[in-house]
Amino acid sequence: MRFLIGALVVCSILLAQDTRLAQDTKTQTLSNGMKVIVQEDHGIPNVAMYFFYRIGSRNERPGATGLSHFFEHMMFNGAKKYGPGQFDKRMDDSGGNNNAYTSNDVTVYTDWFPSTALELMFDMEADRIRDLAFDPKIIESERGVVYSERRSSVDNSNGGMLQELARATAFIAHPYHWPVVGWPSDIESWTMDDLKAHFAMGYAPNNCVMVMVGDVHFDQVMQLARRYLEPIPRHDPPPPVRTKEPPQQGERRVTLSKPAQLPLQIVLYHVPEATNPDVPVLDVIGTLLTQGQSSRLYTRMVDKEQLVLGVFGGVQDALDPTVFSFNMQPRSGVDPATSEKVLYEELARLESEPVPEAELRKAKNQMLANLYRQLKTIQGRANLLGSYEVFQGDYAKLFARDKTIEAVTPADIQRVARQYFSAKNRTVATLVPEKAEVKQ
Amino acid sequence: MKRQVLLAMALCAPTTLATAQVKLPPYTREALPNGTVIYLLPRTGLPLVSFRVLVKGGAESEPASLAGLSAVTAELLRRGTAGHTAAQFSEDLDGLGGTFFAGTDEQSTSITAEFLQKDFDRGIALVSEAALHPAFPEDEVRKALSRRLDGLRSMKDNPGGAINSYYRSFFFGSTHPYGHVPDEASLDHIRRDDILAYHKRMYVGRNLIVIVAGDFDPAAAKARAAETFGAAPAGTAYAWMADQAPTRNTSPKVLLIDKPDATQTYFIIAQPGVRRATPDRVALMLVNTLFGGRFTSLLNEELRVKTGLTYGASSRVEMARLTGGLYISTYTKTETTEKAIDMALDILKRLQEKGITAEQLASAKAYTKGTYPPERLQTVDEIAQVLGEMELFGLGRDEVDQLFARVDAVTLDQANDAIKRYYRTGNLTFVLLGNASKIRDVAKKYGPQVVERTARQPGWAM
Numbered sequence: 001m002r003f004l005i006g007a008l009v010v011c012s013i014l015l016a017q018d019t020r021l022a023q024d025t026k027t028q029t030l031s032n033g034m035k036v037i038v039q040e041d042h043g044i045p046n047v048a049m050y051f052f053y054r055i056g057s058r059n060e061r062p063g064a065t066g067l068s069h070f071f072e073h074m075m076f077n078g079a080k081k082y083g084p085g086q087f088d089k090r091m092d093d094s095g096g097n098n099n100a101y102t103s104n105d106v107t108v109y110t111d112w113f114p115s116t117a118l119e120l121m122f123d124m125e126a127d128r129i130r131d132l133a134f135d136p137k138i139i140e141s142e143r144g145v146v147y148s149e150r151r152s153s154v155d156n157s158n159g160g161m162l163q164e165l166a167r168a169t170a171f172i173a174h175p176y177h178w179p180v181v182g183w184p185s186d187i188e189s190w191t192m193d194d195l196k197a198h199f200a201m202g203y204a205p206n207n208c209v210m211v212m213v214g215d216v217h218f219d220q221v222m223q224l225a226r227r228y229l230e231p232i233p234r235h236d237p238p239p240p241v242r243t244k245e246p247p248q249q250g251e252r253r254v255t256l257s258k259p260a261q262l263p264l265q266i267v268l269y270h271v272p273e274a275t276n277p278d279v280p281v282l283d284v285i286g287t288l289l290t291q292g293q294s295s296r297l298y299t300r301m302v303d304k305e306q307l308v309l310g311v312f313g314g315v316q317d318a319l320d321p322t323v324f325s326f327n328m329q330p331r332s333g334v335d336p337a338t339s340e341k342v343l344y345e346e347l348a349r350l351e352s353e354p355v356p357e358a359e360l361r362k363a364k365n366q367m368l369a370n371l372y373r374q375l376k377t378i379q380g381r382a383n384l385l386g387s388y389e390v391f392q393g394d395y396a397k398l399f400a401r402d403k404t405i406e407a408v409t410p411a412d413i414q415r416v417a418r419q420y421f422s423a424k425n426r427t428v429a430t431l432v433p434e435k436a437e438v439k440q
Numbered sequence: 441m442k443r444q445v446l447l448a449m450a451l452c453a454p455t456t457l458a459t460a461q462v463k464l465p466p467y468t469r470e471a472l473p474n475g476t477v478i479y480l481l482p483r484t485g486l487p488l489v490s491f492r493v494l495v496k497g498g499a500e501s502e503p504a505s506l507a508g509l510s511a512v513t514a515e516l517l518r519r520g521t522a523g524h525t526a527a528q529f530s531e532d533l534d535g536l537g538g539t540f541f542a543g544t545d546e547q548s549t550s551i552t553a554e555f556l557q558k559d560f561d562r563g564i565a566l567v568s569e570a571a572l573h574p575a576f577p578e579d580e581v582r583k584a585l586s587r588r589l590d591g592l593r594s595m596k597d598n599p600g601g602a603i604n605s606y607y608r609s610f611f612f613g614s615t616h617p618y619g620h621v622p623d624e625a626s627l628d629h630i631r632r633d634d635i636l637a638y639h640k641r642m643y644v645g646r647n648l649i650v651i652v653a654g655d656f657d658p659a660a661a662k663a664r665a666a667e668t669f670g671a672a673p674a675g676t677a678y679a680w681m682a683d684q685a686p687t688r689n690t691s692p693k694v695l696l697i698d699k700p701d702a703t704q705t706y707f708i709i710a711q712p713g714v715r716r717a718t719p720d721r722v723a724l725m726l727v728n729t730l731f732g733g734r735f736t737s738l739l740n741e742e743l744r745v746k747t748g749l750t751y752g753a754s755s756r757v758e759m760a761r762l763t764g765g766l767y768i769s770t771y772t773k774t775e776t777t778e779k780a781i782d783m784a785l786d787i788l789k790r791l792q793e794k795g796i797t798a799e800q801l802a803s804a805k806a807y808t809k810g811t812y813p814p815e816r817l818q819t820v821d822e823i824a825q826v827l828g829e830m831e832l833f834g835l836g837r838d839e840v841d842q843l844f845a846r847v848d849a850v851t852l853d854q855a856n857d858a859i860k861r862y863y864r865t866g867n868l869t870f871v872l873l874g875n876a877s878k879i880r881d882v883a884k885k886y887g888p889q890v891v892e893r894t895a896r897q898p899g900w901a902m
Contacts, residue, residue, distance in 0.1 A: 043485070044813040045460055085745060088736045093803045095810015097734075114810045144748025151704045151773060152751055158597050259701045261593035261896065293518075294530035303526075306583060309590050331590050362535045369537025369556060372486055376819045 025385065025395070026218045030225060032234040033206025037385050037395055038221050039213040041378055047214035048382040049121055051109040051129075052390050055202030057182075058104050058175040058320060059238045064194045066182015069102040070146050071198050075109065076100075077138045080131035082124050084138060094120060104176055105319045106390055107202070112379060115215040119224060126228040129203055134192055143187065150181045158264055158431055159327070162256055166266040166429035169254045170323055174245040205229060207237040211386040211395075214378040245270070245321060252427040260433040262309070263336050267326040267343060268427040269420050274317040274391040281416040282324055284408045286314035287363040288355060289346065290326075294362070296346055306331060307339040317391040323427075324420065336430050350417040354410035364405050371401055461844040462813045464823065464837055468658070472670040474645030475677070479827050480661055481653040483820055487557035489654035491567045492824040493669075494832060495549040496647040496678045500617040500762065502638075505629050508622030510642075512584055513635050514542035514549045519580040522573035526580055533566060540570070546618055546760035547680075548832055549642075552821065557655040561664065564652075568668035571643060581632045588627050596895045599699055599873050600771070603706040607871045609900030610695040610891070611710045611765050612686055618764065624898040644675020649831050653820035685763035686712045689867040694887035698876035699895040705777040705874030706770075709784060711864055713766030716759040716833045722846045723858040726804040728757045730796055731787075731863065732768060734807060738787050743770055749780045757862075761833065766862055774875050778882045781870075789865050795856035805847050812843065871901075 025039045056068050076098075078084035091098055096113030111121055154160040164179045171177035181187075210229070212221055248270055272278055289297045290313040297311045309329040315322060326343060330336045374380040389395040397404075467481035502509045518533075518540055519526040533540055540553040551571055555563030596602050605621045612619030620626070650669050652661050688711065714720060725733075732739040732755025743753035749772045758764030768788065772780035796804075816822055817840070830839055870886045872879060873895070883890045891901065 044462070044818055046810075046814045046818075048814075085736070085741075089803075092734055092736045092807045095806045095808075097807075097811050112811075112814050117810075141746065141748035145744055145751055148704070148749070148751040148772065152600060152771065155703050156599055259699075260597045262590065262597060292530060292534035294527065294534040299527070299530075302587075303583070306586070309587060309594055329594060331587075332593060358535075362531070365537035366534055367537075369539075372488060372556075373539075373554070376486060376488075376821075378814070378818070 027395070028222055030205065030230045032230055032232055033204070034225075034229055034232075035209045035389065036222065036225050037209065037211045037389060038216065038218045039381060039385065040216060040218065041213060041381075042215050044378075045115055045215050046378065047113055047115050047118060047212060047216055048378040049111040049113070049125070050211040050382040050386050051125065052209040052211070052386040053107045053109075053202055054105070054207050054319075054390060055107055055198075055238055056103050056105040057178060057180045058241050059202065060175060060178070062178075063186060064190060065178040065186045066146070066180070067186075067190060067194055067198050068107055068202070069180050069182065070142070070187070070190055071195060071202075072100045072102045072107050072109075073142050073146055074134075074139070074195060075128055075132065077142060078133045078135065079128040080133065081127045083133070084135065087124050087128065090120060090124060091117070096121070102180055104180060108383075108386065110379070110382070118216060118220075122224045122228040126232065129205070129208075129229075130232050132199055132203075134195055136192060139192060139195065143190070146181070147184070147187050150184065150187060154179065154181060158258060158260055161258070162264050162266055162429050162431045163327075165254055165256055166268055166325075166427055167323070169252050169429060170248070170268045170270065170427040171245055173243050174320060175241060175243065176245070176318075176320065176322065200235075201238045204235045204237055205232045206234040209386055209389050211382045211389070213382040213385070241320060248425050248427075251423050254427070254429045256429065256431045257434050258431055260431060262332060263330045263433055264431040265328045265330060265336050265340060266429045267340065268323040268429075269425050270321060271315055271324045271420050272321050273319055275393065278416050278419070279315065279317075280404045281408050281412045282315050282420070283367065284360070284363050284405065285350065285413060285417065286324070287366055288350075288359065288413075289313050291363070291366050297343070300346065301328070301339060301342055305342065307334050307342060317387060319391065340428065347417060347421040351414055351421070355413050357410070360408070360410060360413075364408070367405050368402055461841070462817055463841045464817075464826070467827065470662075472645065472666060474670055474672055474674040476645045476648040476650060476669045476672065477831060478662070478665050478669070479649070479651040479653075479824075479831070480658050481651070481820065481823060481827065482656060482658050483653065484655050487655050488820070489555055489557050489560050489563060489652065489656045490821040490824055491551070491553045491555075491563065492651040492653070492821070492828055493551040493567060493571050494649040494651075494828050495571075495643055496547065496649075496680075496832065497642045498544050498547040498549060499620065500547055500681050501642060501678060502617070502620065504614070504617075504620050505626060506634055507620035507626035508588065509630055509634055509638055510544040510549055511622065512581075512588065512627075512630060513638050514544055514551070515584050516576055516580055516635065517542050517551070517570040517574045519584065520575040520577040521569045522575060523569060526577070529566065529570070532562070536562060538563060538566070540567070542570075546762065546764075548828075550828070552824075554821065560656050560661065564661075564664050564668055572669070572672050574639065576632055576635050576639070578632055581635060585627055585630060588622070589624060592622075592624060592627075599702055599706050599895070602697075602895065603708060603769075603871060603873045605900050606695060606697055606873065607708045607710060607765075607767070609902060610693070610871055611869050614902055616684060616686060617681065618760070618762065621900050623900055641675070642678060643672070645669075645672045646675050646677035648672065649828060651824040651827050653824040653827075681762065683715060683762050686765065688712055688864075689869060692867050692870065692887035694870045694883050694890045695872070695901055696876055696880065696883045696890050696892045697871070697873040697895055698892065699873060700875055700877065702774070702874045704771050704773045705780075705872055705879055707777070707781060707873070708767050708769045708871045709781070709788075710765045710767035710869040710871070711867075713757050713764050713862060714759070715763045716761060716829075717835065720858050720862075721759070722843075723850050723854050724757050724862065726801065726808060726847065726850055727796065727855050727858055727863070728755055729804040729807055730800050731755050731791055738791065739768060739770070739784065742783055742787055743772075743780060747783070749776050749783070753784065774878050777872070777874065777879045778885070781882070781886065785865070788863060791859055791863050792865050795859050796852070798852050801850070801852055801855055805850070808847055809844050
């Protein structure tokens, strides 16, 4: 009982519905500069409302690192009309839920709620954007929360700690050097003035994109936006980030010694910002190497040679030149030098041999199918639309993503691999397990 | 088709916001002659089709000495089949842009796979071949088991993930199937023959549930499902184990896991809870939302929002086929371990003594009804998961279609009665993971005898 015989002919996937999606999406910019993007979808009686502020850890300075992320927390701690705890409480009472995230580049506030709570959400969001409160007692308590977040995601996480060290080594000048959550000493010393200055700098309506997907009508959204958000005055956005990372002139190696049973390894290569045409090529390379059990690195390193437990590789969208990251966990008894060597062999193979057409087709199919999967939920679509608007400069580029991926050729892959995956351009961070228990 | 969930107004919603009752979209359920139950739920929109195959049994069907057998079996389904080597299977799957995940929980093995609509035939062929005709090549078995051993080491390097396995092992103990957490010894015992025998016994028509959801032609899908899954041997239906509720401790129990480099303590405070089919489930869902199930819960409000002791504090009522645990879970810096545990216990005590108010109950009801559609019914794979649970736990479609009415029907007395019976304050089970040299004395405060182990030792609590 078999339907598949021999090698599968790999056919292409196309974004069949790109035009429908594009038609359903409407946009308008308020007079204060806030751009509003709306996609109507009446599938479930709920709405995803996302605010993308173009401010992140890249807009910080030494001594106040982690401030964007701390600020993200403070946005839930009370404003003029809705006091401490009211934002969450009123949302919960209305059947809504929320979260937020901060990256090197952006701070994003994410609300999901029944469409019946639409006006309340506009009122609460406008309140905190316009009139956030700064209560010293709450600041102290929230400082503890953020430090606890750091303890969980970095100090007590081998992967998190190594990642922080690797990036700090790869970037010596640009603000991508410091972690989004902030250095421990900075977390301990942020002041009220730091917070106020950050708010004044980043939270301008003209520095924000609002995306709404779900059970709403465009006209209704714009009416509410004009009533609640448009009166907020525009002001200067954050000053440009001046520092550029100087080109790396040789391999950098760093180790982290820590009690652990297994090592960890991160290899970073400097690559360009999101709008650079080489980035989609790098996305294809990440897929070829690590997506799925047929990918090159999984097949060789996880399966055949059993060198690592897992291997992940890719680049995240960034406003400034960033890094392509490989993360691997060597198996017990495997010298991390061995897994590292195999990674370099596979990167060299990308440079020397054109990727066979069928393999490239497979990677493109995986990427397009994954894109569909991100479109399944109103939350996924709100996040994609906002990310494309911020990182690509235009949300509509999402609808051309299939063509961008489709255009990548085997020659592009060779050229891009040669350009970026050189020994000179890489940073290698290794967690070396300490064998003995620490004696207290 | 734009309207994915049929809406009907709830007749009497007591809150100010009248939330519309969401209902399952139309679907069919049919038992094939070999016993396989097939659900078909067509819905257009995105050109994707989702398959969910459930095999009854899960962890409770494993012999105690072979904990992890069902999970290893699931992992190996795609690693070589009657018609494909492991490499060919992965090439075909990835070439279609498809996904395929197989894993186990307390009562089932589940395979979830997704393909583009145009690849329906190839998709169902791959899924059914993996589920019904795996070859379990010896070298793949060896590789999978050895990788799992390193997986345990990796897990124990990360306290946030490891604490849950320590909890299960310690709370349920060696006599309960949920206490059989895969460890170095059980993985070492598993042989290829065990896997073959398990597959032969469990992956049979009478144990299979197949759910197809998404963009597909129902008539063609039915024919394909009959050709593939319908051809499996009927076998013997798995005889579910009788419920064995974890007994309440006669005195508090404390497990302390030493991780000398930890700068914070992770802890779980547990007591016996309920099984999924309990008539108290809706009342408990509402109560737990208030106690530790959302951001503004009592636990998170005190431990995070008001005092900044932690990034997050929560509580959970396990909902498996057999009675599980009800527990508080959080973490705090080493120095505030005692303060955080005492605070969590104090919140529990206040809940037990004072119960909740009508206003709190109304808020929990609104929250539950508002968050259910986007979390459980938005995508076809979410709906497939809901259908699978209904079948597995013997619940009817009213579980969804009448959910809002059932939520609205919970009275304050019923909620407070559930609190009295389940959120008890005495003889609890404590699991602490952190720097033992600094919290050993704190641990002693919560129980007369502290069981202590280190994160480097093989095994979990046993």
